[in-house]
Amino acid sequence: MALTKDRNTVRRDGVQYSDPVAAATRIFAGSLLCLNAAGNAVPGSLSATLKARGVAQEHVDNRDGAAGDLRIESRRGVFPFANSTSTDEITRADIGASAYIVDDQTVAKTSATSTRSIAGVIRDVDSDGVWVEI
Template sequence: MPLAKDRNTLRRDGVQFSDPVAADTLIFAGALVCLDASGNAVPGATSTTLKARGVAQEQVDNTGGAAGDLSVESRRGVFQFANSTSTDQITRADIGSECYIVDDQTVAKTSATNTRSVAGVIRDVDSNGVWVEI
């Protein structure tokens, strides 16, 4: 049904999130945070079922806790991560392409034969790492 009067429509900026942390999970500040198949926050890892969410703004230690006992604040944007090595090393020629999650601080050029989830889009590469838009 269409509006018949003014409405206070709630808004989010779409860059900051608070998600329940998976059971028995430790997430370090600055880690790449992903959502697992249940929608719980976990650190980035080699997996085909994770969805990149952002970078942890704090350390959250839910070791020994149940899923959702604690929440983690994460932020979307463009962040610098460690570059993979060898044939998976990202170069400037890869800018604009997707990259893949190796762990909570490293990204790679390939999915390693469909064993890694997408981290985001490569926005820049320099001597310190890979700038990824999540």
């Protein structure tokens, strides 16, 4: 039904998130944070089913807890991550392509035959690492 009077519509900036942490999980501040299939926060790892969420803004240790016992703050944006090596090393020629998650601080050029999830879009490569937009 269409509005017939003013509506107080709340707003989010779409940059900061708070998510439940998966059971038996420890996440370090500054790590690449993902959501697993259940929608719980986990550190980036070798998996084809993760969804990149942002960078963890705090350290949360839920190793002794159940899923959702603790929450973690994360932030979207463009962040530098460690570069993979050998044939999976990202170069400036890859700017604009997808980066793939190796672990909670490393990204690679390929999905390794569909075994890695997408971290985001490569925006730059410099001495600080691979700048990925999540």
